Amino acid sequence: MVAVVINGRSPMKPPFPKPVYFGRRRHFRLSELVAYERELAGLPPEPTDPSTETFLTAAQVRARYGGVSDMWLHRRLAERDGAAA
Secondary structure, three states: OOOOOEOOEOOOOOOOOOOEEEOOEEEEEHHHHHHHHHHHOOOOOOOOOHHHOOEEEHHHHHHHOOOOOHHHHHHHHHHHHOOOO
């Protein structure tokens, strides 16, 4: 396997899914997280049904990615929006 490096960086990753806010709490669409994970793995997207949409809290997302910190999640969101972390 050959790694491609552009301007000293690895290839572009897909953007991390954007949160939805209910009050002050962040929630993430499970379907968007699954699509993000499949794209990182190089798999085709799965068809989704919007009527069965499930939301995860930020704490559930952090647990899903191995108990990462809130700052890790903040940095993924900052990368997605193009802000320097």
